[in-house]
Amino acid sequence: MVRLQHNMPPKTRGQHGNEESSRNINYIRSKKLRCVMASKRKSKDDISVPSLTHRQYEDDVYFMSVALMFAKKSPDPSTKVGACIVNEGKIVGVGFNMMPNGCEEAFIKLWKRDDEDRLKTKYPYVCHAELNAIMNKTSVDVKGCTIYVTLFPCNECAKLIIQSGIRKVLYLSNKYADTEDNEASVELLNRAGVTHRPFTLKQEVRDLLDSINPFAE
Numbered sequence: 001m002v003r004l005q006h007n008m009p010p011k012t013r014g015q016h017g018n019e020e021s022s023r024n025i026n027y028i029r030s031k032k033l034r035c036v037m038a039s040k041r042k043s044k045d046d047i048s049v050p051s052l053t054h055r056q057y058e059d060d061v062y063f064m065s066v067a068l069m070f071a072k073k074s075p076d077p078s079t080k081v082g083a084c085i086v087n088e089g090k091i092v093g094v095g096f097n098m099m100p101n102g103c104e105e106a107f108i109k110l111w112k113r114d115d116e117d118r119l120k121t122k123y124p125y126v127c128h129a130e131l132n133a134i135m136n137k138t139s140v141d142v143k144g145c146t147i148y149v150t151l152f153p154c155n156e157c158a159k160l161i162i163q164s165g166i167r168k169v170l171y172l173s174n175k176y177a178d179t180e181d182n183e184a185s186v187e188l189l190n191r192a193g194v195t196h197r198p199f200t201l202k203q204e205v206r207d208l209l210d211s212i213n214p215f216a217e
């Protein structure tokens with residue numbers, strides 16, 4: 001009779017007659033299974049603590065939602081853009097595209113995209129969301145901050161972002177991806193070492209934001 005030592009796997013006959021290795025494999029498998037089951041039991045009892053990446057994702061959703069909420073305030077009838085600057089988890093600046101302060105009334109008819117005369121379109125006058133967010137900042141500076149913006153920054157905004165010390169750009173839409181301005185913007189951000197990446201907001205969050213109407217009766 002073979003006496004099994006405590007903790008030793010039971011002896012079984014392997015498929016190819018290699019008893020020793022098959023015995024070890026079975027032993028390892030059953031041990032692994034016990035570990036998995038134990039960890040499942042543990043995670044059921046534990047209060048779940050979101051992982052760092054999950055928490056970061058939740059923060060990203062939150063700050064991008066703030067950028068979207070501000071985009072809704074833009075008077076531009078065709079493209080509403082919002083931006084939110086974040087410093088170590090705190091919002092330090094928000095903005096949306098609008099005419100310069102004090103010019104809103106005077107330029108009200110200039111929210112056009114097309115006209116033979118460019119001076120009769122919005123483009124030479126409008127202040128972009130990023131510019132407003134940077135100018136409205138509440139902290140001393142925005143060095144090392146992240147900017148959440150609903151549209152990929154144009155080359156002029158890329159310059160502002162770089163010069164202000166912002167180090168990271170998260171954006172929702174990149175609808176002008178094929179334009180030269182956009183190419184210049186990517187080039188600028190890359191050269192300056194400012195990271196930029198798209199962020200996808202789930203449709204449910206967008207729907208929720210669309211449904212918020214604080215002035216509804």
Ligand SMILES: O=c1[nH]c(=O)n([C@H]2C[C@H](O)[C@@H](COP(=O)(O)O)O2)cc1CO
Nearest residue numbers: 076078079081097126128129152153154
């Ligand atoms: O980075 C940006 N930030 C920003 O606020 N804007 C604004 C300027 C205009 O009001 C609007 C773009 O208008 P349109 O898509 O009709 O060309 O978006 C546009 C960009 C990128 O072009």
